[in-house]
């Protein structure tokens with residue numbers, strides 16, 4: 001991945017969010033689905049998120065809703081297309097490495113995800129305007145991602161991502177030329193709990209705006225996801241149920257305030 005492409009994506013994303021509201025609203029959600037420009041969906045993430053977002057499906061390509069794809073900045077669409085292609089290549093390398101690390105056949109996770117014609121990939125641009133009372137708002141509330149894998153491009157200078165480990169919050173440092181990989185719930189399920197989907201949140205800075213771009217890799221809705229047989233044994237029984245379309249479980253469990261992945265656990 002050329003470093004210049006990372007910078008270009010960061011730049012164009014900031015440029016987009018700085019446009020006048022009327023201009024951005026041209027790309028607002030059409031109908032009642034997730035896609036398009038807007039504030040973080042209140043039902044999905046609670047009402048107090050200090051976050052502006054632009055949500056676009058990038059794969060399968062025929063599902064792109066180009067009406068929501070900005071034409072301002074001018075190169076937005078072509079750059080996002082380039083960036084998505086590169087991300088998918090990295091995803092495939094990553095999934096192979098993750099399979100090898102568990103002594104699985106290299107293709108094992110790839111069989112579930114990573115097919116640009118079948119699986120769903122969404123780009124979620126986040127923008128967190130600076131906020132003088134930053135300690136009283138949250139950029140994005142604590143959550144786990146419902147994806148298989150999330151590849152996050154963080155702001156080059158402004159830190160904001162925090163992750164829970166052992167019941168404590170840890171700050172994730174900014175590394176300008178790196179992507180941050182987050183394991184999503186569906187990878188936790190498929191790996192029978194070996195890889196954990198971390199609870200994370202984004203905090204807001206009092207002085208500086210911050211952006212991030214999450215590429216969300218989601219299995220096709222008709223693929224069944226469940227713990228891989230090779231990872232179930234006497235010492236480690238099957239810990240999660242099998243299902244299709246985890247997105248539904250995810251949305252349904254939001255009102256309960258519980259983590260969606262908990263609904264998938266076999267007790």
Ligand SMILES: O=C(O)CCC(=O)C(=O)O
Pocket residue numbers: 124126140145152154160161200201202211212214
């Ligand atoms: O802005 C960030 O660093 C986190 C974004 C995030 O968690 C998400 O989009 O799901």
Ligand SMILES: [Fe+2]
Pocket residue numbers: 143144145200
């Ligand atoms: Fe997230």
